[in-house]
Amino acid sequence: MSTLWKTTVVETKLFLREPKTVLLGMLLPTAILLLLGAIPILREPSAEYGGARFVDFWAPTALVMALGMLGLQHIPAAVAAYRENGVLRRMSTTPVHPATVLVAQLIVALAAAVAAAAVLILTAWLVLDVPLPRHPLGFVAAFVAGFGALLAIGMLIAAVTPNARMANGVSILVFMLVMFAGGVYLPRFLMPEALVRMGDYAPPGVQALLETWSGDTATAAMGGAQAAGHLQPLQLGIMVLITVGAGWAAAKLFRWE
């Protein structure tokens, strides 16, 4: 345990020494939300969102962006680089298994995601009056399951790609798909119904985050046939399934060198 703890402390320092990751993963999504919030019309209640405002509606999308940066950009690149540079190989000559450093990286990524979410939620609340998550427990569940799914996919990409360059290429592609499904490029209310439903189940599950964050008002517009305002067990279940499936495959397929 002390070995994992010490490794995690070192990985945390290394993470914080990468200004790019910290800025993109932890601060940029909040900055974009603030930027959008600076446009008056996006702060006005609108019938389109069932009386809610664009910023209420888009806040979970900003969170998806942060989670995607950390789980799908940072993790595959970091893990693939550790393998390519022989960090894992060197560790395998010590009494400590190289998986320790990978577990430490996942812990750091989770901590960074929690910090990014805290910054985003508090800033949105204080500056833009976006309410704090209305269903805190459901929100935490959606957050953990959703980010878990992204981390598992990120690890799977790192596991199967032969080098850091390939890992970056594949993870950018997956990242863009996740961002699209999460409504980063095109607000989800402008998407066709089929794509919106896809976004419900594409990790990290923007709909579940929206429902547990903004509650009934904002989701009414997106809810469709579903009962709005509650975490859907099916959405959560799919995230858990992806986490377990991709995580298992990553562990099975992982190449240590």
Add this chain to the structure above:
Amino acid sequence: MAIIEVTNLHKRYGGTVAVDDVSFAVEPGEIFGILGPNGAGKTTTVECVSGLRAPDRGSITVLGFDPRRDRDELRQRVGVQLQESRLPDKLRLWEALDLYSSYYRRPADWNRLLESLGLADKRNTPYHKLSGGQKQRLSIALALVGSPTIAVLDELTTGLDPQARRDTWDLIEQVRDSGVTIVLVTHFMDEAERLCDRLALIDSGRIVALDTPRGLIAQVAAEQRVLFRPSARFDERLLLEVPEVTSVQQRGEQLVVTGTGNVLHAVTSVLARNHIIAQDLRVEQASLDDAFVSLTGRPLTLDA
């Protein structure tokens, strides 16, 4: 009693045989060299010894343990420095040592290790700002941070400048003097000649010779050449009459005397008796390079 025993080691990757049939024993306290061209199977051999790879055939015992079955035990006692193992760019030197020392039951005092490796003033330097020689010394430090009984060092000085290489060699001798048995993998003849107590010469997955560096050279080249410029002309036959001398050649002002045994002593005696002074006297002996060529039929330095 041998500290490492390798018997009939065989390892293949797919269709290519990396190690065909290798046997050797390493004695406690020695610097044992494994020398050979790139692709000869040196690294695979030490990877099997370190327990990083499972041999296809043959047996390995290290400190009485099986490197695969008792890997946890051996990892505490065998420090390994592998080629092309980097560290995270932004990891500071002291952090690397502090972290790696926490992996061992009986870690060395890494502050003292830094002192003795001449890295004390680089404690706070991130890995990517270290020079090649400093990275290599850190690599050695990490191999030693668990207070190992055996250190395996693979291609220690590749890519270092001449000064850094010599410094590294001094360091290895210090480590040996502190009681650590060292297995040194190299494709540099001068390195092997300078450092190793005994050497296994590997080519195409087989050991072609195993001896001390001197012994290896003596095996292949009993002949020495004595070169000098005589202070006065004299009859070459005086030299040829000496049993140690096999031939005498005139090259401009220079005489080249080839012979066996203590030919130098024989030549200087003849010259002294005839009151001739040997100017620019030089003795050329066969090197490990010559030994390698004559044992394998090709030069070592062609790194292909």
